[in-house]
Amino acid sequence: MRQQESGHKLWFVPEFFFTIMLIYSHLWHLLLCLLVALERSSYSLMGYANPNQVAGGLHMRLFSRAFIVSDGSKRVVFVSVDIGMVSQRLRLEVLNKLQMKYGHLYSQDNVVLSGTHTHSGPAGYFQYTLFMLTSKGYLKESITAIVNGIVESIDRAHDNMKEGRIFINKGREETSSLNRSPHAYLNNPAEERKRYTSNTDKDLIVLRFTDMDGDGIAALSWFAVHPVSMNNTNLMISSDNMGYASYLFEEEKNTGSLPGEGPFVAAFSSSNLGDASPNTKGPHCINTGESCDSLDSSCPVGGPNMCMAMGPGLDMFESTKIIGENIYKKAKEIYRTAKHEVSGPIHFAHQWVNMTDVTVQVNSTHTAKTCKPALGYSFAAGTIDGVGGLNFSQGSLEGDPFWDGIRDALLGVPSNETKDCHSPKPILLNTGEMNQPLPWHPAIVDVQIITIGSLAVVAVPGEFTTMSGRRLREAVKKELESNGNMEHMEVVLAGLCNIYTHYISTYEEYQVQRYEGASTIYGPHTLSAYIQLFRGLARAIATVINHLPKGPQPPFFSDKQLFTLMFSNQPDKKPTNTSFGDVLMQVRPSYRVGEVADVTFVSGNPRNSVTRMKTFLTIEKYDNATDKWEVVHNDASWETRFHWKKEKVGRSNATIEWHIPHSTLPGIYKIRHFGHYKELVALKPVVKPYEGSSDIFKVDK
Ligand SMILES: *[C@@H]1O[C@H](CO)[C@@H](O)[C@H](O)[C@H]1NC(C)=O
Ligand SMILES: *[C@@H]1O[C@H](CO)[C@@H](O)[C@H](O)[C@H]1NC(C)=O
Ligand SMILES: *[C@@H]1O[C@H](CO)[C@@H](O)[C@H](O)[C@H]1NC(C)=O
Ligand SMILES: *[C@@H]1O[C@H](CO)[C@@H](O)[C@H](O)[C@H]1NC(C)=O
Ligand SMILES: *[C@@H]1O[C@H](CO)[C@@H](O)[C@H](O)[C@H]1NC(C)=O
Ligand SMILES: *[C@@H]1O[C@H](CO)[C@@H](O)[C@H](O)[C@H]1NC(C)=O
Ligand SMILES: *[C@@H]1O[C@H](CO)[C@@H](O)[C@H](O)[C@H]1NC(C)=O
Ligand SMILES: *[C@@H]1O[C@H](CO)[C@@H](O)[C@H](O)[C@H]1NC(C)=O
Numbered sequence: 001m002r003q004q005e006s007g008h009k010l011w012f013v014p015e016f017f018f019t020i021m022l023i024y025s026h027l028w029h030l031l032l033c034l035l036v037a038l039e040r041s042s043y044s045l046m047g048y049a050n051p052n053q054v055a056g057g058l059h060m061r062l063f064s065r066a067f068i069v070s071d072g073s074k075r076v077v078f079v080s081v082d083i084g085m086v087s088q089r090l091r092l093e094v095l096n097k098l099q100m101k102y103g104h105l106y107s108q109d110n111v112v113l114s115g116t117h118t119h120s121g122p123a124g125y126f127q128y129t130l131f132m133l134t135s136k137g138y139l140k141e142s143i144t145a146i147v148n149g150i151v152e153s154i155d156r157a158h159d160n161m162k163e164g165r166i167f168i169n170k171g172r173e174e175t176s177s178l179n180r181s182p183h184a185y186l187n188n189p190a191e192e193r194k195r196y197t198s199n200t201d202k203d204l205i206v207l208r209f210t211d212m213d214g215d216g217i218a219a220l221s222w223f224a225v226h227p228v229s230m231n232n233t234n235l236m237i238s239s240d241n242m243g244y245a246s247y248l249f250e251e252e253k254n255t256g257s258l259p260g261e262g263p264f265v266a267a268f269s270s271s272n273l274g275d276a277s278p279n280t281k282g283p284h285c286i287n288t289g290e291s292c293d294s295l296d297s298s299c300p301v302g303g304p305n306m307c308m309a310m311g312p313g314l315d316m317f318e319s320t321k322i323i324g325e326n327i328y329k330k331a332k333e334i335y336r337t338a339k340h341e342v343s344g345p346i347h348f349a350h351q352w353v354n355m356t357d358v359t360v361q362v363n364s365t366h367t368a369k370t371c372k373p374a375l376g377y378s379f380a381a382g383t384i385d386g387v388g389g390l391n392f393s394q395g396s397l398e399g400d401p402f403w404d405g406i407r408d409a410l411l412g413v414p415s416n417e418t419k420d421c422h423s424p425k426p427i428l429l430n431t432g433e434m435n436q437p438l439p440w441h442p443a444i445v446d447v448q449i450i451t452i453g454s455l456a457v458v459a460v461p462g463e464f465t466t467m468s469g470r471r472l473r474e475a476v477k478k479e480l481e482s483n484g485n486m487e488h489m490e491v492v493l494a495g496l497c498n499i500y501t502h503y504i505s506t507y508e509e510y511q512v513q514r515y516e517g518a519s520t521i522y523g524p525h526t527l528s529a530y531i532q533l534f535r536g537l538a539r540a541i542a543t544v545i546n547h548l549p550k551g552p553q554p555p556f557f558s559d560k561q562l563f564t565l566m567f568s569n570q571p572d573k574k575p576t577n578t579s580f581g582d583v584l585m586q587v588r589p590s591y592r593v594g595e596v597a598d599v600t601f602v603s604g605n606p607r608n609s610v611t612r613m614k615t616f617l618t619i620e621k622y623d624n625a626t627d628k629w630e631v632v633h634n635d636a637s638w639e640t641r642f643h644w645k646k647e648k649v650g651r652s653n654a655t656i657e658w659h660i661p662h663s664t665l666p667g668i669y670k671i672r673h674f675g676h677y678k679e680l681v682a683l684k685p686v687v688k689p690y691e692g693s694s695d696i697f698k699v700d701k
Contacts, residue, residue: 056236057642058236058238060244062082065246065267066156075346077106077112078494080267083115086115090113090146090150098154114459114495114497116242116243117270120236120239122142123135128440137565164209166341166452170205171204172330173204173326177276178200180385181275181512181515184516185467187512188508188509201224206219207455216253216335218266220269223331224271224276225273225327226385229278229279229316229323229324234316240324241320241324242270244321244323245268247324250264250266253266260636266331270496275516283297284307284310347450347541350449351537352444355443355522357443362528370525373432373442373443374427374430375429375502376427377396377426377428377513381393381396396426422523424513425520445461446554448498449476451541454487456480458473458492460530462496462502462503464503464504465505476534502519503519504520505517573651581692583601585599585600590698592699593661593663595660599655603644604652604677608678616674617673617674618633619658619669620669622667669699
């Protein structure tokens with residue numbers, strides 16, 4: 001079997017850091033701004049684009065990891081990207097670029113794009129109104145960077161293809177997740193729950209890619225947990241726990257290379273993580289410390305805003321580290337012992353479907369229908385991984401006259417049809433009937449399966465809960481195996497693929513209206529509809545039918561129709577008598593391992609550097625033998641943190657921290673910073689590079 005190889009590419013969009021988290025934790029705040037703005041007859045959200053609210057920094061660089069597998073006649077592409085989710089816009093732009101380069105070789109049929117679901121990535125790459133509002137609009141520089149990163153990773157994989165073999169293995173990672181909506185899970189039938197030992201999926205599935213000599217060249221794995229170890233107070237770009245697992249695996253295999261630079265690629269992809277939290281100390285009231293693991297996740301004093309889950313570490317960095325390490329260690333063990341070879345032909349099936357219009361056969365006598373999209377009240381509550389902030393609680397089966405009034409007055413009254421369709425969900429945001437300036441939510445959704453021999457990858461357009469994922473996998477497996485051509489299929493579910501449609505809970509979980517049920521946007525029969533659709537794809541694959549209808553093409557709104565809520569950044573300023581890159585706060589002359597060395601520079605806005613550079617910083621060690629400086633860390637390193645702070649007058653500081661690991665060799669070091677500043681030359685903005693360096697300092701044991 002001819003096979004993959006894989007490449008990855010740095011990309012990074014500063015100043016949008018903060019925004020992706022808005023989708024989850026501060027969505028409602030933003031909407032309030034909109035409501036207020038509308039009351040003042042202004043659509044402007046400029047009040048929100050307050051410099052104090054635009055924070056920035058970088059902890060771990062984000063990567064796109066691409067795998068191409070070919071059986072000699074057909075090929076499939078699987079890309080795992082360190083972002084919150086893949087959006088329809090992003091996918092369409094990637095597919096357009098691929099078509100220009102490769103013709104029909106890579107298309108919607110055989111390319112799967114999956115987001116890891118980190119909550120500390122950039123935003124701005126969506127074309128539906130709700131997502132644009134929560135992203136500060138459509139941000140060209142953000143989506144361009146992501147598209148280019150993904151396409152470049154595919155280019156590298158394409159150029160590096162060589163013959164090889166794939167082995168599959170799985171094991172259980174028991175300690176890295178808990179169910180954050182156990183009361184919804186418990187509403188699933190008892191006989192069904194009895195079949196499982198846990199209320200989240202603990203299986204970690206790993207593919208080991210080797211060359212013909214048997215040497216490992218890449219790992220691709222799936223595990224179901226939310227990358228929300230970094231909580232909603234974090235302002236630095238980070239790939240979170242799953243990204244840290246990749247980082248550790250690649251660091252171990254690429255000895256001596258800086259992060260992102262060695263040949264070995266290890267991707268940790270998302271799965272049915274809808275209700276799986278990594279905050280394993282569970283929900284507690286932050287004011288009193290008591291448990292708040294209740295149906296409404298509300299605290300006796302202070303209500304729902306006080307109920308949060310944390311752990312297992314003392315702070316979010318330690319929690320990220322522990323969860324990432326757990327997953328990495330287990331994956332490594334499974335990788336090492338993978339003996340079962342994946343062989344056989346490649347197949348794929350893809351369709352676009354109008355998810356607002358699927359008729360589902362409920363039983364032998366009755367059918368039901370999916371709904372136009374809508375979000376319920378409990379959506380605004382957020383979760384124990386990031387509370388909503390407005391005192392809404394989860395498990396709401398009734399609306400509130402006050403908020404209903406605001407909704408009706410400003411956003412329109414939901415039709416009776418939509419209300420009935422979503423019952424028992426009380427509708428907060430009637431997105432399916434809101435089309436100004438563009439539709440608020442998608443109707444046309446991708447469903448897709450690729451198979452590589454006995455492995456089937458089911459690419460789902462959102463966040464399936466644990467039980468939803470189990471039902472879908474089982475249905476696909478059964479369908480694939482029932483036609484005589486395929487047996488012993490291993491079905492994995494790849495999450496956050498191709499387009500974002502929030503959550504998919506089971507019908508029973510939906511009745512409880514926790515956050516996940518309230519965010520199941522096509523109504524109570526959403527899961528049944530997907531099971532029906534994916535069974536159709538599986539049947540097409542198993543029976544080798546070639547004429548599966550393509551379905552209705554999704555819209556591609558023109559750039560003019562999309563709106564942005566963020567202006568391009570102003571020219572940079574600096575304190576009198578300084579230059580960009582000058583040191584404002586110097587390092588100390590010496591440090592011991594375990595301490596933090598930090599230095600502050602006069603900086604330009606990192607937005608100037610989006611496509612222009614590879615790292616904002618280096619940590620360099622002096623080599624006395626050669627009289628040269630050797631780079632030991634860059635900005636993708638776990639040990640380094642880049643903080644960017646803006647002052648009102650357009651001036652900004654870059655502070656670089658080096659958390660000196662215990663493994664550091666004693667010696668002479670320095671910290672360098674690289675950036676770009678914008679200045680006006682004859683009234684036209686010009687971007688220029690700058691760099692700076694700290695004094696040299698000593699590190700001792
Ligand atoms: C939120 O609601 C709870 C009752 O559920 C109440 O005790 C608390 O004071 C409220 N908090 C705010 C900020 O309104
Ligand atoms: C986030 O984590 C930090 C520790 O790293 C903690 O101080 C803070 O309370 C946490 N915030 C939330 C909202 O969980
Ligand atoms: C989806 O189906 C609904 C109901 O039939 C229809 O009104 C709508 O126009 C369709 N949407 C698209 C984008 O085709
Ligand atoms: C089919 O489902 C409908 C609606 O849930 C229910 O009323 C009916 O009794 C069911 N029929 C059978 C045969 O299970
Ligand atoms: C919607 O339902 C309400 C209550 O059942 C009813 O009063 C109202 O007339 C209905 N509206 C329409 C447009 O049918
Ligand atoms: C800037 O440098 C000039 C020339 O060296 C000096 O006269 C002036 O006082 C300096 N200004 C400040 C604010 O340090
Ligand atoms: C470099 O090596 C020379 C000669 O071995 C020694 O004198 C000097 O102190 C060393 N410098 C540092 C910075 O270690
Ligand atoms: C930038 O650094 C200077 C010198 O350390 C400090 O006075 C100033 O407050 C810093 N500004 C910000 C926004 O951190």
